[in-house]
Amino acid sequence: MIEWIATILMVVGTAFILVSSIGLARLPDFYTRMHGPTKAATLGVGFILGAASLHFTAATDHFSIRELLAIAFIFITAPVGAHMLAKAGRAKGLPFDKNTTIEK
Amino acid sequence: MIGLIWIILLPMLAAMVAPLWPKRWRNAPGWWATAVSASVVALLASFGPSIHKGEPVRFSLPWPAPEFGVQLALGADGWGWGFALVVAGIGTLICLYAVHYLSDKEPRGRFFAYLLLFEGAMLGVVLSSNLLFLVVFWELTSVASFLLIGFWHQQERARYGAYKALLITGIGGLGLLAGVVMLYLAMGTFDLYELIARADEVQAHPWFVPILVLILLGVFTKSAQFPFHFWLPDAMTAPTPVSAYLHSATMVKAGVFLLGRIHPIFRGREEWFWIVTTVGMATMLLGAYAAVRKTDLKALLAYSTISQLGLITMLYGFGTHTAALAATFHIFNHAAFKAGLFLVVGIVDHETGTRDKRRLGGLAKAMPITMVICGACALASAGVPLLNGFLSKELFYTEMVEVGTRGWVWMIWPALAIGGSIFTFVYSMEVFHGVFFGQLRMHDTHQEHAPHKPHDPGWGMLVPAGLLATVCVLVGLWPGVLEGWLLKPAVWAVWQQVFDFHVVIWHGFTTPLILSILTMVAGVVLYLQRHRLGQVQERFAWSFTAHTIYDGALNGLIGSTDWLTNKLQNGRLRQYLWWAAATLVAAMLYAAAPVLGTILPSQFTTISGWETVLLLLLIAAAVGVVWRNGERLSAVITVGSVGLLISGLYLVMSAPDLALTQLLVESVTIILFLFVLWRLPQEAPKSSPRRHRASDAVLSIAFGGLICLLVLGVSASKQLWALPEYFTQTSLPEAGGRNIVNVILVDFRGFDTLGEITVLGIAALGAFALLRLRNGKERDR
């Protein structure tokens, strides 16, 4: 049972990661590219880690919190990093995609 | 006999003391040196009786390396003893002379230290019967002469002369060393007497010719034989006593002395005969001819010395009884009269302030005693009867005549000999008659040197010269004494056999006597016509001399080496690394070449897709770094990715600890990179020229490829032995750790870790010092 959940989580997470990378590769300008990794990837990793922790809890019925810590950590840090980079990009005046609507 | 060693040690030890005399007693070193030399003479004299009886005095000490046959072995047979006597005797006179010759400003202590050092070394040369020790002392004499020639080192010419002398004799010395070593390896001994005893073995040995050539190289350089003669005239920049002592009486004789010593070993071989005689003859003629041209009296004497040495060499070349006798005899005679002449020239220089024969003349009235002394010596060298020079000249002619009778072609020898002697007569006359007779010419611009009207010097300078002159006369009148005590033992020792001979002044109207008379007549005529002779010589003067060759060679050497060095040592890191890498590639290629075909492992471990991707990405990233190395920040980021991938790889290869460490190190490195990057020039570096990049690329690819092949080769081959089992088994039970890697680090190979930590610490220290210290000063914060 748990195995099933783990597997599903794993697949979903992988999917998210894939999506984020595609986004990173495909999207037109820096700011749009930011979107993929900062969340899709984060979520994906979250899922996969969850899967791992579940898996090992099932395997050795001893629930280790390290994965959870990792998840928490990633969830906290990812946006900060993204924020930092975005700020940097803006400071460096990286161009926006042409059909971006910029509100004053 | 133990006394023998003291003959050498005494002067050397005294030399160390000489500079220590207090400055106030300015003459102390001089007297000290004189006393020491005198006592050496006495010591030598004490061996006289046994020598006379024909039994040599031996002394040997198993030091420093008998197993190499290298041991201090001294032997005073007639030859060595006689020569030693000359060395010490003339040494004494020279010291006495020098005391009065040197001005007060000179550092006398140093001078006499050098002089004594030389004396000791020279005595060593003549007394040691172990060839290697002979070489050792031989080199020492070169060194001492270097120091003495350069005594007035403020003068450029003195330095030049000293340097030249050392280099030429140095080459010779090395040659001699090589020859002697080969002789040792061929014969298994350095012992002179044993070698003489086994002469035929030596001559039979395949190495004979190289040995001969090398040893002769030493001899000829030392005795200023053509074509190595040119250092001697430059050596005349030394103080006159030195010239008299080293460069006419003793040191330059070391060469011919050695000839005398070893010619029993080599005698009789064609090579020996031709090389030695021709070189000797050439030297004799050249020296005599050049001597006449010289206007500086010392230079004149220098060339005359060269020619006389040539004569002696030639005689040894013939290797007959008479020749040996003549040579030996002439060595002693020449030592006497030539040293005397030098001292006289020294006096003249001292009194009048010039040595230029064109500026001198008619000094006879001014300084009669000097004139008399000079007369004795000069005539002796000219070969005038009733003087010692005449006797040896006679013997020389006898030998020549003997050679001449061998056939028409051989007549060339006497002819040339006479020619040489005529010139000898001429320059001797110039020294004597030219300087002391004719109208009084005394150079005027040098007045300050000779404020007073020139007159005979103090006894201190006269006595030595006088004594030498007296010797010339006495030997000339009663040769028997010398013959009995010096000559016979010497010649017999040289020949290692006893044969009878008599040196007499008158033995009827023989060809030699006629030749001598002929020589003298021709000499007088030529001397009277000397101005015309001069013009002739000027016409045939050639500008291309040995000196030019020497200077050219020297400059050439400096220039070429400079060029080469700048090519290699051009301060460009690229070249340095390139060479290193190229060498490495060559080495690896050489080693790996034979197995290149079979280097692939038979079967591979299976690889799953994602691992492939990981590895490919790694490769791509590495290439990417090169690609992006222009844009520095990107390069840093790419390197970061490399690090990430590698740590991933570590995990794949099941090495979590490695991955951890790698990551930590990586991140710190990156941060350091960024920290430094901000302080480095921002703009992209201009790339190196295309051909550089091309060759580098080729090299790098070859390098990487070879490494890759080697790695494959390893995975193809099986380990003969494996440590891991031991570690896996013992780590828990014996070292009590579950993490085997950690156990190895802290326990099995704890020492590595110690070193590793030390390295980190050192790096920290160094970086700290680098940041704090600027140009050896602390940076003010």
Next chain:
Amino acid sequence: MLGHLMINVFLALLWCLLVEEFSGKQFLLGYLVGAGLMFVLRRLLGETCYFHKLKVLVKLIGVFVYDLVVANLQVALLICRPRLRIRPALFHLPLELESDAAITTLANMISLTPGTLTVDVTPDRRCLVIHALDVADLEDTKRSIKERFERPLRELEQ
């Protein structure tokens, strides 16, 4: 408010540390213990009705997670479409929050929910600069953000 949450979580972790077992049970236990502790010491902490706010907080988190998943799917669709048809926008979101902690949290939440990304905070700290991946109507987007995240946060704040 958030400070307290942090304290509580910290206490929980501390508990795990003390019992030397990083497991969910212990964490939960520790959390409760910590809560109790804080309840006892609430005077000292100078804070009221933490536990009421806890409810709000839980609700907020729920909303957040929901958005996270849903929006992620949207973005996924957006990205994976064979032909990209996106309408990015950069806009300012006026703030009513005061405390830094709150603003940071909001910013992070916005960043984490797909489609929107906090680029910057205006120097006067009255506006967030937000970049959105695909907006049909700016005002709509802004309102939804304020509705779903900022209000609960403001509640938690005072």
Next chain:
Amino acid sequence: MNAHLPVLPIVWPLATAVLLLFCRGRVGLQRVISLVSLLGLIVAEVLFLQRMLTGEIAVYKLGAWPAPFGIVLMADRLSAVMLLLASVTALAAIWYAFGDQSLGEARERHHFHPLMQFILMGVNGAFLTGDIFNLFVWYEVMLLSSYCLITLGGGARQLRAGIPYLAVNLFGSTIFLSAVGLLYGVTGSLNMAHLSLITPGLEGTAAAVMQATGLMLMVVFGIKAAVFPLYFWLPDGYPAPPAAISAFFGGVATKVGVYSMIRVGTLVFGGQTALLGEVLMAVGALSMLIGVWGAVCQTEIRRLLSFHVVSQIGYLVFALGLFTEAGLAAAVFYMLHYTIVKCSLFLIAGVMERISGQNNLKKMGGLMETAPVLATLFFIGGLSLAGLPPWSGFFAKFVVIVAGFQERQYLYTFVAVVTGFFTLFSMMKIWHLAFWGEKKGPHERPWRLGYLSVLLLVSFSVTLAVWFKPVNNFARQAAAQLLDTQAYVRAVLGEGATATTLPAANKEAR
């Protein structure tokens, strides 16, 4: 105590260094400490040498782990004497440093003394270790401290010169590491004695890889020892730091490379030395000539001496390349002579620079009048280097030449002789440019006590000459010992060890 003597030369300097770090900033104290500890170390090493004279091979198993599993230190005659040499040289350098303005208090305050101790530690480790990876570690310790010392004080020129020095040596270290790795990959062991058992058994690919590894290692050691195509970093690097430092480098650093060549060449690759010998001899001859030619045209004194380092190393490598007992003995003797003389010459050069305030010979001159004692010392040292009698150099060259002739290597031996001549040439160039001639500028009085270190070294050189017989015997014995690899195997692995099995006795070592 006696049992732990082998590890002392490594641990003692480390302890001293740490102690020195604790009292940083107090130069006086540091000086005292480093002096005292060095003296103590020297005493210990003399005792050790005495013990080694019996021909024993001292083995020290760290942590008492049986070989080849743990790290093993092993010492024989050669290593013992090298240890002593290193310490003596260091002593001379440090003592000289006290009065050397060019070094200056600031440098001393910034860890000059600890760094010297560290480098000594590294050098000693390299001399002692019997484990090839451990050798790498000690090399790193040595090199890193040498990097620090080279750049210590951070003058513009120093830093510039430091970079190529670093780069080339770093490259070398990487290769070293890889070579060790490959070695392990092929043989599965790191212990030198053990390797000497395994290597002959290899065939096919493994043998080829092995040979490649051997050559790689030789290249690495060649880089450290600065032989012909790999020496370029040296003449730029060594003159840069203050005299005291370059003296220690010139004396010891390069010898470590040669020592490793001897050690690894004889022990690990004892099997296939034929090719190695050929290569080494050729390389040696080239180094002699190129090095000395480089020296001939220099006018910057310490740069000139640095070039001589290269040419002298050539002699060593040539003698080593003979791989006969005589050759090795010659190499050992030469190493003794030349370590001392070179160090003393560097120190003298330092004094000369100090007196005349110049480092260019053309601008010196008249030093003979200012410093006659120094002149005498230089004269002895210089002639000794040039191989003129009666000093150690003459005998050193003598043994080398004899060994060369015995092996019928006429060409190379001839080169050796000629090199001697060129050496004389350049030494006398120094003499007559710097010591003779008119003064070319104001001369200041040197720190007379600094002469003591030079005196010490020069007297050593003279001693070598006077006691040539015993020293040479020692060298021969050392050489014989080096060639008897079985002895090492017995000492390290125990009686009856083979490539695949270890004696039980060894297993129970713990």
Next chain:
Amino acid sequence: MELLMALAVGTLFGTGLYLCLRRRTFQLVLGMVLLSHGANLLILNMGRIRRGLPPLVTDGVTEYTDPLVQALILTAIVIGFGVTAFLLVLSMRSYQENGDDSVNIEQEEQPH
């Protein structure tokens, strides 16, 4: 697997050398970093390829990868780090003192 591994090692060495041969200290450091990576990876290959068997003694498991190799690499990594750090600082200081970041001894024609 071996093939690609070896290839990776080779690439790291090659690229590292190439970068070391360039003329800026910065590139030199990059090269050195790559080289040391390469060396470490090479050693890793020496203990043959075993996946999923980390050398942590766990009951019931008898197969582990070669732990010695890992120990060696660990030492190497740390040493390499120390050297790299020093080299970085040195290059910085050299630039500050000499006004250019060339790796050569003599001053550049036009300093950067």
Next chain:
Amino acid sequence: MTQTVANYCLVVVAFSMILCFWRLWRGPSIADRALALDTLAVNLVSVIALMSILFGTTAYFDALLVIAVIGFLGTVAVGKYLLKGDIID
């Protein structure tokens, strides 16, 4: 069963890593590269997680945590560098 799935997932993640690397290569701006690096790190984390499932060992989790930290640090460092230049302030 989980293992096999994990294997496939790994392939997928590897593919996405390729994409990241492509971005890293293309740039165009430094920020893009930094972003790519960050993503690469995140992907690596998931790779490790999957790997540990695949090999059934928990030994790798520490590494995993560290990578998470490092990725973040790296991003921050570069970001700071881009913003201020000097990263030590």
